[in-house]
Amino acid sequence: MVRRTIDNFDIRQICDSGQCFRMAHKRENTYSVIAAGRYLEIEQYGRDCIFACDEEEFEEFWKAYFDLDCEYRGYIESVNPNDEYLMNAVEFGSGIRILRQELWEMTASFLISQQNNIARIRRCIQNLCERYGEERPDPRGESYYTFPVPEALAYLPEDELKECNLGYRSKYVVRTARSIAEGMVRLEEIQGMRYQDAKAELLKLYGVGEKVADCICLFGLHHLEAFPKDTHILQALEKHYKRGFPRRRYKGYEGVMQQYVFYWELRKASLTDSHR
DNA sequence: CGCCAGGGGAGCT
DNA sequence: AGCTCCCCTGGC
Numbered sequence: 001m002v003r004r005t006i007d008n009f010d011i012r013q014i015c016d017s018g019q020c021f022r023m024a025h026k027r028e029n030t031y032s033v034i035a036a037g038r039y040l041e042i043e044q045y046g047r048d049c050i051f052a053c054d055e056e057e058f059e060e061f062w063k064a065y066f067d068l069d070c071e072y073r074g075y076i077e078s079v080n081p082n083d084e085y086l087m088n089a090v091e092f093g094s095g096i097r098i099l100r101q102e103l104w105e106m107t108a109s110f111l112i113s114q115q116n117n118i119a120r121i122r123r124c125i126q127n128l129c130e131r132y133g134e135e136r137p138d139p140r141g142e143s144y145y146t147f148p149v150p151e152a153l154a155y156l157p158e159d160e161l162k163e164c165n166l167g168y169r170s171k172y173v174v175r176t177a178r179s180i181a182e183g184m185v186r187l188e189e190i191q192g193m194r195y196q197d198a199k200a201e202l203l204k205l206y207g208v209g210e211k212v213a214d215c216i217c218l219f220g221l222h223h224l225e226a227f228p229k230d231t232h233i234l235q236a237l238e239k240h241y242k243r244g245f246p247r248r249r250y251k252g253y254e255g256v257m258q259q260y261v262f263y264w265e266l267r268k269a270s271l272t273d274s275h276r
Numbered sequence: 277c278g279c280c281a282g283g284g285g286a287g288c289t
Numbered sequence: 290a291g292c293t294c295c296c297c298t299g300g301c
Contacts, residue, residue, distance in 0.1 A: 116298085120298070162297085168295075169296085
């Protein structure tokens with residue numbers, strides 16, 4: 001067990017912010033996450049967090065995964081006080097962090113995300129992991145499945161992943177897995193590239209367009225300047241930033257602001273809903 | 277049953 | 290850069 005008191009960290013908000021599809025609400029105050037072949041449960045009460053792993057694993061892996069070396073207060077305090085919309089969004093999602101997830105997993109996950117909703121994206125990825133990932137025991141005596149390696153998908157018939165409920169996205173994932181398995185696109189090299197070069201390289205993958213490439217850059221490469229524009233963000237920009245989002249002010253971490261806006265747009269509907 | 281939207285993209289012009 | 294068409298599932 002690892003105990004930490006952490007500011008601007010809310011595991012529920014992170015789970016609901018739609019950047020990780022392998023996080024789940026286990027029970028009151030407790031969430032699970034599967035990443036890089038590992039399984040972890042996190043329990044949180046206010047700023048007090050309990051990570052169900054030993055100190056070594058926490059320091060070596062999870063600390064960086066949750067981006068805990070970064071102080072998010074600075075991002076939050078930089079928001080223009082006159083920007084009422086963004087002030088609200090940032091206050092509402094002040095516990096969000098940009099996770100440091102795996103490049104290949106983000107690539108496949110955001111291929112699956114297109115024209116899809118988050119609940120179904122989760123099910124698709126769960127299906128994919130159960131069928132092509134590796135089964136491992138978790139500390140509680142149950143089991144979980146790792147994310148399949150590219151080679152496990154690369155030589156399937158292009159429609160095979162429709163069995164996992166991917167629909168027409170099946171061929172995007174299979175062809176991309178093949179491009180990577182055969183070395184047409186080298187993820188290890190992309191890891192070392194700056195944002196623009198990495199994005200250009202990712203755009204070569206079949207099924208990867210502007211928006212998906214930016215999601216991969218933001219969540220899989222931690223390029224915080226990537227600013228994915230999905231339907232929700234476009235609607236918000238249209239409504240609140242007719243003259244364009246002030247990217248200059250937030251230069252270098254526009255993607256963090258994007259995530260506050262996205263979460264706010266996603267959740268505020270259900271907020272008024274639950275108040276009936 | 278039809279219609280539409282869900283964190284778009286490919287293939288044209 | 291903009292347009293059309295493509296494509297799958299779930300909810301209403």
